[in-house]
Amino acid sequence: xxxxxxxxxxxxxxxxxxxxxxxxxxxxxxxxxxxxxxxxxxxxxxxxxxxxxxxxxxxxxxxxxxxxxxxxxxxxxxxxxxxxxxxxxxxxxxxxxxxxxxxxxxxxxxxxxxxxxxxxxxxxxxxxxxxxxxxxxxxxxxxxxxxxxxxxxxxxxxxxxxxxxxxxxxxxxxxxxxxxxxxxxxxxxxxxxxxxxxxxxxxxxxxxxxxxxxxxxxxxxxxxxxxxxxxxxxxxxxxxxxxxxxxxxxxxxxxxxxxxxxxxxxx
Amino acid sequence: xxxxxxxxxxxxxxxxxxxxxxxxxxxxxxxxxxxxxxxxxxxxxxxxxxxxxxxxxxxxxxxxxxxxxxxxxxxxxxxxxxxxxxxxxxxxxxxxxxxxxxxxxxxxxxxxxxxxxxxxxxxxxxxxxxxxxxxxxxxxxxxxxxxxxxxxxxxxxxxxxxxxxxxxxxxxxxxxxxxxxxxxxxxxxxxxxxxxxxxxxxxxxxxxxxxxxxxxxxxxxxxxxxxxxxxxxxxxxxxxxxxxxxxxxxxxxxxxxxxxxxxxxxxxxxxxxxxxxxxxxxxxxxxxxxxxxxxxxxxxxxxxxx
Ligand SMILES: Cc1cc2nc3c(=O)[nH]c(=O)nc-3n(C[C@H](O)[C@H](O)[C@H](O)COP(=O)(O)OP(=O)(O)OC[C@H]3O[C@@H](n4cnc5c(N)ncnc54)[C@H](O)[C@@H]3O)c2cc1C
Ligand SMILES: Cc1cc2nc3c(=O)[nH]c(=O)nc-3n(C[C@H](O)[C@H](O)[C@H](O)COP(=O)(O)O)c2cc1C
Ligand code: FES
Numbered sequence: 001x002x003x004x005x006x007x008x009x010x011x012x013x014x015x016x017x018x019x020x021x022x023x024x025x026x027x028x029x030x031x032x033x034x035x036x037x038x039x040x041x042x043x044x045x046x047x048x049x050x051x052x053x054x055x056x057x058x059x060x061x062x063x064x065x066x067x068x069x070x071x072x073x074x075x076x077x078x079x080x081x082x083x084x085x086x087x088x089x090x091x092x093x094x095x096x097x098x099x100x101x102x103x104x105x106x107x108x109x110x111x112x113x114x115x116x117x118x119x120x121x122x123x124x125x126x127x128x129x130x131x132x133x134x135x136x137x138x139x140x141x142x143x144x145x146x147x148x149x150x151x152x153x154x155x156x157x158x159x160x161x162x163x164x165x166x167x168x169x170x171x172x173x174x175x176x177x178x179x180x181x182x183x184x185x186x187x188x189x190x191x192x193x194x195x196x197x198x199x200x201x202x203x204x205x206x207x208x209x210x211x212x213x214x215x216x217x218x219x220x221x222x223x224x225x226x227x228x229x230x231x232x233x234x235x236x237x238x239x240x241x242x243x244x245x246x247x248x249x250x251x252x253x254x255x256x257x258x259x260x261x262x263x264x265x266x267x
Numbered sequence: 268x269x270x271x272x273x274x275x276x277x278x279x280x281x282x283x284x285x286x287x288x289x290x291x292x293x294x295x296x297x298x299x300x301x302x303x304x305x306x307x308x309x310x311x312x313x314x315x316x317x318x319x320x321x322x323x324x325x326x327x328x329x330x331x332x333x334x335x336x337x338x339x340x341x342x343x344x345x346x347x348x349x350x351x352x353x354x355x356x357x358x359x360x361x362x363x364x365x366x367x368x369x370x371x372x373x374x375x376x377x378x379x380x381x382x383x384x385x386x387x388x389x390x391x392x393x394x395x396x397x398x399x400x401x402x403x404x405x406x407x408x409x410x411x412x413x414x415x416x417x418x419x420x421x422x423x424x425x426x427x428x429x430x431x432x433x434x435x436x437x438x439x440x441x442x443x444x445x446x447x448x449x450x451x452x453x454x455x456x457x458x459x460x461x462x463x464x465x466x467x468x469x470x471x472x473x474x475x476x477x478x479x480x481x482x483x484x485x486x487x488x489x490x491x492x493x494x495x496x497x498x499x500x501x502x503x504x505x506x507x508x509x510x511x512x513x514x515x516x517x518x519x520x521x522x523x524x525x526x527x528x529x530x531x532x533x534x535x536x537x538x539x540x541x542x543x544x545x546x547x548x549x550x551x552x553x554x555x556x557x558x559x560x561x562x563x564x565x566x567x568x569x570x571x572x573x
Contacts, residue, residue, distance in 0.1 A: 049329075232335070245340070
C-alpha cells in the first residue's frame, strides 16, 4: 500500500449506470487481488471531504493496468465518471483482504459470484482472476433497470446469468431478483463457495440462504470509511465470534458471512 | 529558525503534531507519512480496559467535515504497553498518550500504568469526548470537576500534562483556568463539537448513536476562537487544533496564540499534510522574519474593541 498519483488512461461507459476507469498500476506495487479496494481522493463540485473507497474491477498484468467500476451515487462518484483521460487520480492502495481464494484444481464445483449495484466491479475482477486460474466460475448479477445492464466482456468459460427487476428485457435475462437465480442454482448444483457484493439487503438474504444450506459465503461489505487504513475505527463491522467489531478497511472488506452480526448492522 | 516548542520539562522538535483518534497508534500510517518528521504523535485515547466502541455505523460526512461516533474504541492499557508502545517508542518522536475514562480513577490508572514506561513524552487528558455516556465530557464541562481531576493526576507524573478541552461549553476560558490552576502544563483545543446528520430518506440519523463528534475544515473558526480565548486566559502553552487542512490554517492558529498545532481529520484526505504544513509554516516564518514559534502570536495586529 502507498499513495500514488496516476493519469486516467481510459473512461468507458459500460451502461447507463457504470463507468469503468483504467489507469496505470505502479510497477513497484504488489498486484491487486479481487476484493481489495483503493481509497480515492476526489475533487468534485460540491466538494467532498473524505476519500472514497472503490473496489478494483480488473487488473491487466501484461500491461500493468488496473480498473475500477464506478456507479454514480453522489458528488465524488459522479465526478469520477466525468473524469477525462489524462486527468490525475489520487490513490491510496491496495487495501484490505481479498476474497479467500485457495487454488484447487481437483474440485470441479464452481465458485459462484453473486451481486449487483457496486458489486459488479469486484465480481468482474473475481471472475477474470478465477478464469485465468482455470477455475469453474458462475457469475450471477442483478439489476434494477434494463438500462443498467453493463456490456461486460468476460473471457471464455464464465457461466453468466443476469436478472433484472423490470421489463423489457434483453434476450436471456431473468425477470426478477438475483437471489432467485442463486436459489435456483443452489437447487441444481453444489457450489464450492459463494462470493458476494451488492446492496446490504441482498447480502443479508444471500448470506442466510448460504448458511441454511451449509455453503461457505464471503461478503464484501460496504461501510463508511474515514481513514481507510485502520487508524480511526470508523468502519466497524459487528461480528458474532467474540471479537466485537472488525474494521472493514483492514480485517475486511471481505468477511465470512457466518461471523457478521447482521442485526447489528442497522441496514 | 528554531521551531521547537517547550512544555514543562520537555520539547517538541517542531510544532506540527497529529491528533488523537485519527492516527491510531501510528503504525497504521507508516507507509503514508514520514513519521520521523512529526513534531508529536497523540495516540488514540487509552482507557484501563479495552473498549469495543459504539454501534455501527459510526461515521458520516457533512458539508466540509464529518461526524464520528467511535466511542473511544481502543486496545486498553495493557495491550497498548505490550503491543503499541514499542513501535511508537522506536520512532524517536514525542509520544503523547491521550488518556480517557469514565471515572477519575480510570485516568489515574492509565497514567500510573505508563509511568514506568520509557519514552512516553506526556499525557493529553481527554475530558472532552462527546461519544461516551459517562465521563469524558462531563469532566470537561464543569470547572470544579475538571479541577479536581487534574489535581488528582498532577502528583502522579512529572511529565507534561496537556488538558484537551471541548468547545461544547459556555466558558472555555474558565475551564482552561481551572485546569491550569490544578497543575496542567498546557491546554489543547478543540475536541469535536456535538453534531447530528439526519438521512431524510430513511428518516433517522446517519450515525447509529445519533449525536456524534463534528470535525473537519468546517470547524476551523471555532477552534481558532477557542485558542485565541484560551491563550489570553492562561499563562501556559495552548495547542491548537480543529479543521486544519493546510499550512494557512495552521498559521491562523499560531497567530491566534497557539504554540503548536495538531492535524486531525483532514489527514484522512491528505496524509502529506503534516509535512506540507511544517514546510508552509517555515516559509511563512522566513518571509515574516520570525525566528521562533512565539513570534507568531506576538505578530497578531489587532486589539479587541469594546
Ligand atoms: C469496500 C468498498 C468498496 C466499494 N466499491 C465500489 C465500487 O467498486 N464501485 C462503486 O461505484 N462504489 C463502490 N463503493 C461505494 C463508494 O465508495 C460510494 O459510492 C462513494 O463513496 C459515494 O460517494 P459520493 O460522493 O459519490 O456520494 P455520497 O452522496 O457522498 O454518498 C453516497 C453513499 O456512498 C457511501 N459513501 C459515501 N462516503 C463514503 C466513504 N467515505 N466511505 C464509504 N462509503 C461512502 C455511503 O453509503 C453514502 O450513503 C465501495 C465502498 C466500499 C466501502
Ligand atoms: C475518528 C476520530 C476519532 C477521534 N478520537 C479521539 C480520541 O480518542 N481522543 C481525543 O481526545 N480526540 C479524538 N478525536 C478528536 C480529534 O483529536 C480532534 O480534536 C477533532 O477531530 C478536531 O480536529 P479536526 O477538525 O482537525 O479533526 C477524534 C476525532 C476523529 C475524527
Ligand atoms: S476507515 Fe478508519 S479504521 Fe477503517
